[in-house]
Amino acid sequence: MTVFVQLVVSALGFGGIYALAALGLTIIFKTSNVVNFAYGAMATVVAMLVWTAQTGLGLPAALAWVLAIIGGGALGAASEIGFMRRVQESAPLVSIVMTLGMLLIVEGLTGVIWGYGPKAIPGIITGPSIAIGPVSVDRGGLLIVGLTAAIGLGLYFFYERTRPGLAVRAVAEDAEVASLMGISRRWVLTLSWAAGVAVTGAAATLAAPSVGLTPTLMDNIAVFAFAAAVLGGLGSLIGAVVGGFAVGILADLIAGYASANLQLTLVFALIVVVLYLRPQGLFGRAAQVRQ
Amino acid sequence: MAALLRRARPGTMARGGAGSPAAILIMLAAALVFPLLEGANVAVMGIATEGLTYGLVTLALNLLMGYGGQVSIGHGGLLAVGAYTTAILATRFALPFIVVLALAGAVTGVAGLLLGLPAGRLRSHYLAVATLGFGVAVPQIALNLGSLTGGFTGLIVPAEQLGSITLGNPVPLYYLALCILVASVLAVRSILSSPTGRRFMAVRDSEDTAPAMGINVGRTKVILFTTSAFFCGLAGYVFALNNAIVEPGSFSFSLSLFFFAAVIVGGMGSVGGSLLGAVLLVIVQHQAVSLGGYSEAILGVAVAVVLLAVPGGLAAVPRRLRGLVAGARLRHPATAGAASLREEPPGPPSPTGAPREG
Amino acid sequence: MLQIEDLSLSFGGVQAVDALSLTVPDGIITALIGPNGAGKTSVLNVINGFSRPQQGRVLHDGLDLLSLPPYRIIQRGITRSFQNVALFGGLSVIDNLIVGFDHRSQAGIMRDLVRTRAVRAHERTARRRAQEVLEFLGITAIARRRADELALGERKLVDLGRALVPHPTLVLLDEPAAGLAEAQKAWLSQVLSRIPGEFGAAVLVIDHDMRLVLGVSNRVAVMDFGRKIAEGTPNEVRTDPVVVSAYLGGGSAGAAHGH
Numbered sequence: 001m002t003v004f005v006q007l008v009v010s011a012l013g014f015g016g017i018y019a020l021a022a023l024g025l026t027i028i029f030k031t032s033n034v035v036n037f038a039y040g041a042m043a044t045v046v047a048m049l050v051w052t053a054q055t056g057l058g059l060p061a062a063l064a065w066v067l068a069i070i071g072g073g074a075l076g077a078a079s080e081i082g083f084m085r086r087v088q089e090s091a092p093l094v095s096i097v098m099t100l101g102m103l104l105i106v107e108g109l110t111g112v113i114w115g116y117g118p119k120a121i122p123g124i125i126t127g128p129s130i131a132i133g134p135v136s137v138d139r140g141g142l143l144i145v146g147l148t149a150a151i152g153l154g155l156y157f158f159y160e161r162t163r164p165g166l167a168v169r170a171v172a173e174d175a176e177v178a179s180l181m182g183i184s185r186r187w188v189l190t191l192s193w194a195a196g197v198a199v200t201g202a203a204a205t206l207a208a209p210s211v212g213l214t215p216t217l218m219d220n221i222a223v224f225a226f227a228a229a230v231l232g233g234l235g236s237l238i239g240a241v242v243g244g245f246a247v248g249i250l251a252d253l254i255a256g257y258a259s260a261n262l263q264l265t266l267v268f269a270l271i272v273v274v275l276y277l278r279p280q281g282l283f284g285r286a287a288q289v290r291q
Numbered sequence: 292m293a294a295l296l297r298r299a300r301p302g303t304m305a306r307g308g309a310g311s312p313a314a315i316l317i318m319l320a321a322a323l324v325f326p327l328l329e330g331a332n333v334a335v336m337g338i339a340t341e342g343l344t345y346g347l348v349t350l351a352l353n354l355l356m357g358y359g360g361q362v363s364i365g366h367g368g369l370l371a372v373g374a375y376t377t378a379i380l381a382t383r384f385a386l387p388f389i390v391v392l393a394l395a396g397a398v399t400g401v402a403g404l405l406l407g408l409p410a411g412r413l414r415s416h417y418l419a420v421a422t423l424g425f426g427v428a429v430p431q432i433a434l435n436l437g438s439l440t441g442g443f444t445g446l447i448v449p450a451e452q453l454g455s456i457t458l459g460n461p462v463p464l465y466y467l468a469l470c471i472l473v474a475s476v477l478a479v480r481s482i483l484s485s486p487t488g489r490r491f492m493a494v495r496d497s498e499d500t501a502p503a504m505g506i507n508v509g510r511t512k513v514i515l516f517t518t519s520a521f522f523c524g525l526a527g528y529v530f531a532l533n534n535a536i537v538e539p540g541s542f543s544f545s546l547s548l549f550f551f552a553a554v555i556v557g558g559m560g561s562v563g564g565s566l567l568g569a570v571l572l573v574i575v576q577h578q579a580v581s582l583g584g585y586s587e588a589i590l591g592v593a594v595a596v597v598l599l600a601v602p603g604g605l606a607a608v609p610r611r612l613r614g615l616v617a618g619a620r621l622r623h624p625a626t627a628g629a630a631s632l633r634e635e636p637p638g639p640p641s642p643t644g645a646p647r648e649g
Numbered sequence: 650m651l652q653i654e655d656l657s658l659s660f661g662g663v664q665a666v667d668a669l670s671l672t673v674p675d676g677i678i679t680a681l682i683g684p685n686g687a688g689k690t691s692v693l694n695v696i697n698g699f700s701r702p703q704q705g706r707v708l709h710d711g712l713d714l715l716s717l718p719p720y721r722i723i724q725r726g727i728t729r730s731f732q733n734v735a736l737f738g739g740l741s742v743i744d745n746l747i748v749g750f751d752h753r754s755q756a757g758i759m760r761d762l763v764r765t766r767a768v769r770a771h772e773r774t775a776r777r778r779a780q781e782v783l784e785f786l787g788i789t790a791i792a793r794r795r796a797d798e799l800a801l802g803e804r805k806l807v808d809l810g811r812a813l814v815p816h817p818t819l820v821l822l823d824e825p826a827a828g829l830a831e832a833q834k835a836w837l838s839q840v841l842s843r844i845p846g847e848f849g850a851a852v853l854v855i856d857h858d859m860r861l862v863l864g865v866s867n868r869v870a871v872m873d874f875g876r877k878i879a880e881g882t883p884n885e886v887r888t889d890p891v892v893v894s895a896y897l898g899g900g901s902a903g904a905a906h907g908h
Contacts, residue, residue, distance in 0.1 A: 035419065035420065037419070083595060083599075087598060092414075092415035092416060093356075093362060094598060096416065097551075097598060100364065100548060100594065101552070101555075101592075101594030101598065102591065104552060104587050104588065104591025104594065105588045105591030105592060105595070106591075107587055107588075107591075108585060108586070108587030108588030108591060109588050112585060112588070219544070223544075226423065227420075227424065259435060261431055261434050261435050262432075264424075264428055264431050265428040265435075268424030268427070268428050271420075271421070271424060272409050272421055272424070275412075276409045276412060279412055279413060279417065478762055482758060485761035485762070485768060485772070486751035486756065486768075487757070487761040487762075488761070489740065489744060489748050489751055490748075490751065492737060492739055492740055492744075493737045493740070493748050495739065496740065497736070497737055497738075500735040501720075502699075502718075502719035502720040502722075503699075503719065503722070503723065503728070504723060504748050504749045504751070504752065504811070505720050505721075505723035505724065505749070505751065505815075506720055506752075507718075507720045508720070514758055560739065
């Protein structure tokens, strides 16, 4: 039993990362109805920017973070303005293809600019694990969970309780009415992309110390976070968070009781089953299944 | 979206463009003659055969996406199923090569069927993610079934004999792959101009109204996935023999992504286009040494360019060039009159009901 | 003969069809008219299998159509055109027509691939049949054009052609005249009135163009708020006070007169 609890607890760190990455994906999907397949690669850029700022330029950690997050936001905004905006009115397939095209570009250029070798990036919190009863809790993991909870709640509050948040949701639901109310759809889309990349970028930077900072940093994480977002239902913030932690815990349990190599397979098998029974995911709206 | 699908009509040869009889004959002749020039160069033959393999995959993927209207970023997984089936059969049993080939196709077809069953209920984004998961899961499963698949190190594929010819050798393998590709292209064209093919395209164009025409949409999609997977299985056979080793590392998500890009850039909904995309892919991949990391970015830019500026991809380039030329001629006073006579003005039939003659 | 019994359909809180009973006799043109939102398209959707009603039966020669999946309806000889046309854009005009005939070939992909004798015979028959319908409609000139390149008038005719190719016994037409110019509507009237004679099929047509619809049909049923409020010959219905008040009283009824 202790083993089980320990597995669950140690999974929270990565669960939080998946949840955070899935939140970034969801922010973009909520307004533009597009799954940004390039989000992992874009997030890696943020992590690389942190490294450049800290190690290359010698800036203090906090400043490096802020600059990198802003850089990520700029990247997201540029993607929307330069590419996605032009295919906004086309069929979903076209948007998917466009994000995959961006994936190739961003991933390719990341390798060229920063090289393929792993880079050293210091973790945010160091120190021994905390013991709670028979279970040991990793400090870094606690930070991640805390951060995820904070961002998740912040986003929830923003979308549900503030006027700008309401405006954003209005654009997603009915762009015509929103523009009649004077809300610019273009701005909302650009900002959503900026925020989405920034949030996923945070996840990448948090993951970098343990996974290793290479251009392929987010490859595995992106796939798990996809699974999390789809499981929770695309466009649902709660779904992203619940899905993220669920996938993280599930993956850890599989690694603990079966084999680490089966994680992806079993997680996706579960996703396929869930989608078969409930095509819109756990918390998604049925309407979103239509094209 | 329709612009993305500009293509030759199946069953009728397009005039000009990558699908024209002249272009196909030229490509075929070049392919046949090629080994006579480069046969001694093992590395080059290997790359050429890889190009043929990719051609089979892009053919299969184009059938699924361009003609069937579905999405897959996991076709690398299907290639893996075909390759592993080939390797497992070849290492354990002494079977005639044609049997191994057929089984590679059949087993992969079954995998496609299993993928198509849930996939039929999913649309666009969800479908893309599901296929992504499939593409990533297959190599992982292979990694885990070590006793069957050789795990991390994979399986070595023994060369097959056909009489006195060793199929594993570069030149015979190249010709075998070429035969398989040509047969597959003919098969796909045959399917496309038949009721099955029309059902694929009807589901692609108007899934909601297709049932009114008697089309069982779910069943059509499953057949589509199964068929596409079958051709991937054949590609897997060639892949296994060409590489002589089958290991999980060869089938990453990047590979599926590259296939996807190749189909888009070559031109969706055009058989000739998919082959062009495969050629492009092979060139880009093997120039990666000189291009460095830029090869990936170049492919990405090509995708963006196709989406924004050149719908129809490479296959549409000849037609567009002709269009540019025709446009220039139209503007020239001497030829403008003749050209406008050739255009049929669209419009309603005359009020008396007499049919319009074109 | 099609018999709708006590049909009720509601969705999203709206009662689209309310205890409707209607008979569509063989071999003649029946029109279904009514103000916007009266539920006419919903009736077609139920017959077609696109919508499932909460209550009621749709009997076609004794069989309840509601027991069939949508893709089997065409096998009963019931076909349809669509308000938003919805052609198969990537296919040529003639291929669009042939698709409707394809349900007769259950050969499956393996036989399609090798082109057995049966498959080749099917292709020939289908193509000949499609050509016949193209001639009937007067649009043979556009046979090889891509469907999504056509103008609206042509697309409407192709949509109609699609419904005529499968040797139908009942053709459901949803706003075939919507968006057409006067000359086109005149041609459409001619075509419609010849359908029962040339194809031996009954027609159930919905449209807002009163002149066209009343000029072409043999029987008319009038709907309002999901219910049938009148039924009879065009002249009877035209002068029925209940019908007149429904049109004058209803919201967008003004648009229902003429075009």
